[in-house]
Amino acid sequence: MAKKSVWSDNRFWQRSAAWVTGFASMLLIWLTFDTIPQIMLGTDADLQNGVTKRVPGPTVINYKITYEMDKKRGHEIPVIGEKEMFFGRDDYSEEEAAELLHLGKLGSQVKNCMNCHTLLGNGAYYAPDLTKAWLDPAWGPEGSMQAMTGKSSKEEAMAEFLQNPSQYPTHARMMPNLGITAAEAKGLVAFLKHLSSIDTNGFPRNFGKIQGAVHGK
Amino acid sequence: MANNYLTTESKKLATWYFTFAAIIFGAQLLFGLVAATQYVIPGFLFEIVDFSVARMIHINALVVWMVFAMIGSVYWLLPDETGIETVGIGLGKLLFWVFAAAIVVVVLVYLLVQVGPADETSLWLIHEGREYIEAPRWADIGIVVVVLGFIYNLYATGMKGNRSGIVTVLMADMLAFAGIYLAGMGYTDNISVDQFWWWWVIHLWVEATWEVFVGSLAAYGLITMIGAHRKVVEMWLWIEVAMLFGSGILGMGHHYFWIGTPEYWWEIGALFSALEPLPLVAMFIHVLYDWGKMQGEEAAKGQDVSVIANKPAFTWFVLNAIGNFLGAGVWGFFHTFPQVNLYTHGTQFTSAHGHLAFFGAYATLLIGMFYLAVQGKNGIKVMNTTKKSIWATSMIFGGVLGMTAALTLSGYVEVLVSRAQMGATWAGYFDSQASVWFMQGMDWRLIMGVITFLGFFVLVADLLSIGKATHHKR
Numbered sequence: 142m143a144k145k146s147v148w149s150d151n152r153f154w155q156r157s158a159a160w161v162t163g164f165a166s167m168l169l170i171w172l173t174f175d176t177i178p179q180i181m182l183g184t185d186a187d188l189q190n191g192v193t194k195r196v197p198g199p200t201v202i203n204y205k206i207t208y209e210m211d212k213k214r215g216h217e218i219p220v221i222g223e224k225e226m227f228f229g230r231d232d233y234s235e236e237e238a239a240e241l242l243h244l245g246k247l248g249s250q251v252k253n254c255m256n257c258h259t260l261l262g263n264g265a266y267y268a269p270d271l272t273k274a275w276l277d278p279a280w281g282p283e284g285s286m287q288a289m290t291g292k293s294s295k296e297e298a299m300a301e302f303l304q305n306p307s308q309y310p311t312h313a314r315m316m317p318n319l320g321i322t323a324a325e326a327k328g329l330v331a332f333l334k335h336l337s338s339i340d341t342n343g344f345p346r347n348f349g350k351i352q353g354a355v356h357g358k
Numbered sequence: 359m360a361n362n363y364l365t366t367e368s369k370k371l372a373t374w375y376f377t378f379a380a381i382i383f384g385a386q387l388l389f390g391l392v393a394a395t396q397y398v399i400p401g402f403l404f405e406i407v408d409f410s411v412a413r414m415i416h417i418n419a420l421v422v423w424m425v426f427a428m429i430g431s432v433y434w435l436l437p438d439e440t441g442i443e444t445v446g447i448g449l450g451k452l453l454f455w456v457f458a459a460a461i462v463v464v465v466l467v468y469l470l471v472q473v474g475p476a477d478e479t480s481l482w483l484i485h486e487g488r489e490y491i492e493a494p495r496w497a498d499i500g501i502v503v504v505v506l507g508f509i510y511n512l513y514a515t516g517m518k519g520n521r522s523g524i525v526t527v528l529m530a531d532m533l534a535f536a537g538i539y540l541a542g543m544g545y546t547d548n549i550s551v552d553q554f555w556w557w558w559v560i561h562l563w564v565e566a567t568w569e570v571f572v573g574s575l576a577a578y579g580l581i582t583m584i585g586a587h588r589k590v591v592e593m594w595l596w597i598e599v600a601m602l603f604g605s606g607i608l609g610m611g612h613h614y615f616w617i618g619t620p621e622y623w624w625e626i627g628a629l630f631s632a633l634e635p636l637p638l639v640a641m642f643i644h645v646l647y648d649w650g651k652m653q654g655e656e657a658a659k660g661q662d663v664s665v666i667a668n669k670p671a672f673t674w675f676v677l678n679a680i681g682n683f684l685g686a687g688v689w690g691f692f693h694t695f696p697q698v699n700l701y702t703h704g705t706q707f708t709s710a711h712g713h714l715a716f717f718g719a720y721a722t723l724l725i726g727m728f729y730l731a732v733q734g735k736n737g738i739k740v741m742n743t744t745k746k747s748i749w750a751t752s753m754i755f756g757g758v759l760g761m762t763a764a765l766t767l768s769g770y771v772e773v774l775v776s777r778a779q780m781g782a783t784w785a786g787y788f789d790s791q792a793s794v795w796f797m798q799g800m801d802w803r804l805i806m807g808v809i810t811f812l813g814f815f816v817l818v819a820d821l822l823s824i825g826k827a828t829h830h831k832r
Contacts, residue, residue, distance in 0.1 A: 151523065151589065154596035161600045165607035172626070173554075180550040180618050196550045196618050214621075239547070246547045248476035250487030256410035261553060261617045262704035264489060266772075267397070267409045269787040270704050272616075279784040307405070312788055314400040317408045325476045339550060342624070344616035345782035346700055 185235045188221065195340040197221065199238035202331050203231045206338050208276050208348055216343025227334065228296055228327060244325060245332025252319045252329075260336065262344060268316065273348045275330075275337035285311075299333065300326035363737030366437040368444035368515075371451055375430025376731050378458050379423040379724070380818065385465070386419035387811045394807045397800040411472050414485065415465060418492050420716060422461055427724035428571060429508055432528060434731060435578045436512070440519025446511050453507040460500045464493055481545060488552070490560050491542045498543050505536045523592035527574045527599060535567040550618030557613040564716070565634060565686075566606035572682065572723055573598040573641060579675045579726065584665045586648040594644050601637035609634045615696045616703060624696040631694040635687030645679040667740050668733050670747040670824070674726030677755055681718020689714050689762070701777040706799070707769030714762040722755075728821055736825035737832060744827055746820035753813025760806030768799030 147153045183194030188201060205225035211218045224231040233241070249255070255264035258271045269277075280286045280295045289309050292298040302309055303326040306316035321329065364370050392412040395402045403412075436444050444450065467484055474480035485492040493501065512532055516525045542559035546552050577595045580586040611627025652665045666672045689711040693702040702708065733741045772790045780786025790796055 149593065151593045151596060154593055154600065155523070155526075158596045158600040158603070162603040162607070165604055169607050169610065172622075176554065176614070176619050176623075177551065179620050180548070180554065182548050195620070196548060199547075243547050244476055246549060246552075247478070247481070247545075249549075250545075251476045251480040251484070252473055253410045253414060253485065253487045253492075255487060255489050256413045256492075257408075259704040260549060263553060263613075263617070264704070265409070265413050266704065266706055266709055267393075267413070269784045270782055273782070274784070277784045312400075312791075314396075314791070315404065317405045317410075319473050320475075322475070328476065336549060339618045341616045341618060342621055344700055344703065345777065347781035349783050350781050 185238075193221075193340075197335070197338045198235070199242040199331075199335060200233055200235055201338045202227045202238055202241065202334050203233055206275065206334065208273060208337070214343070216346065217348065218340055218343070219338045221338060226294070227331070228294075228300075238331070241328050241331035242335055244328030245330070245335075248321070248325045248329050249332055252321060252325075257316070261339070261341060267314070270345065271333060271336065272339075272341060273337050273345065275334045276349055278349050296327075296330045296334070299330045303329055362735060364735055366443050367447045367451070368433045368437050369731075369734060371444075371447060371454060372430045372434035373731050373735060374451075374454055375426050375433065376728050378454075378461075379426035379430060380728065380821070382419050382423035382426065382461070383721075384814060384818070386416055386423060387807075387814050389413075389415040389419065391804075391807050391811055392416075394800070394804045398797075398804050407469070408472075411468060414489075414492050415468055417490055418468070419465070421490055424568075424716075424720050424724060426457075427727060428568075430731075431575055431724065431727045432508070432512060432532065434727065434734075435524070435575075436515050436519075438582065439522045439525045439578070440515050442515065442519035444511050445514035445518055446507075449507050450511045453504045456500065457504045460497055460504075464497050467494070468492075478545075486545075488542070488556055491539075491556070495543070498539075502536075502539065505539070509533060509536055522588070523595060524574050524577050527570065527595055531567050531570045531574065535563065535571070538562045538567065553617045554614070554619065557610060561610045561613055562607065564719075565609055566603055568720060569602045569606060569637070569682075569686075570599055572678065572719060573602065573637075575723055575727070576641065576645060576675060576678065579671070579723075579730070580645065580648050582730070583667050583672050583675070584649055584652045585667075586652055591648070594640075598637050598641060598644075601633075601640060605630050605633035605636065612694050612696075612699065615699055628695050632691065634694075635683070635691050638683045638687040642679040642683045645676060649676075668730060668738075669741060669743045670751070670820075671726040671729035671733065671741070673743070673747075673751055674722050674729065677751070678718065678722035678726065681714065681722050681755075683718075685711065685714030685716070685718030685762070689766075701773045702769065705769045705772040705777065706765045706796075707773060710762045710765035710769055713758060713765060717758045725754075725817065729824075732821055732825050736830075738825065738830045740831035741824070742827075742829050744820060744824050746816055747824060750813050750817035750820050753809050753816060757806045757808075757810030757813055761803050761810065764799045764802035764806060768796045768803070771796040771799070 180196050182196055183198040185198055185200040187194050188198060188204065201221060203224055205222040207220045207222060208217050209220045254260065257265050257268040259266065260271050262270060262272060278284050280298055286302065287298045290298045290301040292301055303321050304323060307318050389412045392403060392407060393409055393416055396409045433444060471484050474484045482495045485494050509532060512529055516529050538559055541555045544555065573595055577591045580591050581588055608626055609631035611623040612631040614623035615627060656663065656665055693699050693707055771793045775793055776782055776786045776790035780789055
């Protein structure tokens with residue numbers, strides 16, 4: 142009589158399931174130990190010394206950020222350039238910048254941004270993605286938002302809009318008033334500027350590069 | 359009910375969980391309808407119940423009703439599998455009321471308070487603003503306590519009674535399911551780190567532990583409803599566990615393409631998530647194969663009576679096998695490669711996948727459990743379908759398929775216009791939203807959503823009345 146095949150043995154499959162699950166879990170944990178240090182916030186010293194971090198430190202708000210094609214990697218990456226004024230200053234200390242980022246990140250959760258917008262592409266799809274909102278031409282000197290809000294800089298225009306969104310309706314689908322204070326708005330704009338400096342492996346593609354491709358505008 | 363045929367307290371508790379789950383399911387659909395209406399009529403309930411609030415309740419109610427129905431399902435099957443009354447059932451009953459009361463408070467705060475100032479207190483008392491697990495921190499802690507009690511019930515019963523393969527899988531799976539929740543409870547200023555851990559909860563729930571739960575429940579259903587052989591079913595269950603965890607755990611990589619994490623997640627995410635549909639194919643084949651096999655054994659005996667002991671529940675279990683494969687498998691596979699996901703990430707395409715996957719993989723099976731509970735409660739040997747069950751099934755399944763098709767088309771417009779052509783800017787986003795195809799998609803989504811919602815009322819009417827129908831075998 143032939144012996145019962147192992148392939149129809151429940152114990153064999155139970156052990157296989159345990160081994161496969163254990164192996165996959167260990168690999169995930171190992172990769173987590175590799176990934177987390179790579180995505181920790183950088184420091185002010187990194188920024189001053191031109192050390193590239195996937196997630197720069199909060200003082201990145203003192204610098205100009207652009208989104209440029211990297212030939213070697215084959216996609217765009219955020220590039221941190223010269224000093225740039227942010228609400229009239231370019232000398233935020235590490236503590237001040239961290240405090241602004243803290244207020245902004247906390248605000249982004251409490252004001253429930255993610256249930257209309259996407260952040261890093263995650264969230265709801267009722268309003269534009271905010272990953273690179275800081276770099277959006279609509280808020281730049283040529284864009285409509287500065288003129289609409291009567292402000293002369295990107296950060297002030299954004300802060301004004303965030304405090305009184307329904308006063309500046311750009312579309313039938315409007316942002317509601319969320320009771321955002323002036324301080325919270327400043328924090329949120331700092332959060333958005335920091336967000337745009339995160340290396341997202343080229344997402345979104347071609348951001349802000351193509352204008353007027355639709356409807357012949 | 360005058361006649362309650364349930365002989366164990368565990369099953370009675372299960373019916374409480376199912377009842378509350380069905381109510382929250384209704385709330386999920388209602389607020390989904392509000393959000394869908396706002397896409398078509400943007401001024402609808404503006405600054406009263408804004409999209410963010412409606413959507414938060416929509417997706418949070420989704421998670422809550424499914425968790426309730428899942429816990430209820432375990433309390434339901436435990437006496438059958440272990441042969442004993444659930445250990446510590448009094449604690450389980452107490453925790454049910456704590457859990458239900460907490461959920462009511464959380465939803466009322468979402469609806470009436472909505473937002474607070476940007477400080478820690480708001481995170482503790484109002485919500486945490488991270489989709490699917492928005493519950494404020496006090497509720498997080500409460501959920502952990504309740505789930506620990508549930509885990510105690512499960513483990514104590516599994517160790518005292520007969521620990522079948524199904525119970526063994528559930529014990530391991532539910533512990534992981536509860537433990538993973540802890541990864542989503544912290545706060546950090548670093549959004550990349552935040553989303554990294556947030557995905558541990560969301561992904562390892564819906565693409566790993568919840569799927570294994572579905573496998574266990576389907577195994578239980580096949581044994582109880584068509585008399586499938588336990589040896590075969592449990593062997594398949596172990597194979598499914600190996601396939602689901604083998605692909606699903608590292609399939610997490612597909613959420614780490616663009617959140618600041620290193621490039622190597624492209625390869626890991628692409629490889630393992632491409633394998634994720636395989637166990638879903640296996641589960642689909644397994645359900646249909648076992649059905650055919652059992653019916654064939656009857657035919658060999660010269661019988662032409664159906665082997666199915668609960669037709670409406672079995673219908674939902676089969677729809678689960680199909681829906682899981684279609685919604686999670688096919689619709690997930692569509693956009694799981696980084697080359698595609700670069701353009702589809704964060705569009706209605708994701709939403710289409712989300713709707714069919716959550717419904718196909720989980721809602722279907724849990725509705726099937728509702729029918730099993732009705733059968734047990736009314737002491738029915740063979741439960742047949744009614745006109746209402748056929749209508750409810752067709753309207754809900756058809757409605758969700760319709761919503762998925764509509765959202766998929768709208769998603770394509772976003773991918774082409776907003777992403778490929780316009781590079782995802784503010785202007786590009788609104789150009790896609792103004793496209794005729796996109797807007798028609800949203801109209802159809804709303805229409806299909808209404809059909810689903812109406813189907814829900816037929817389902818509730820059927821669940822409440824089918825037990826009294828006279829064409830069952832008692």
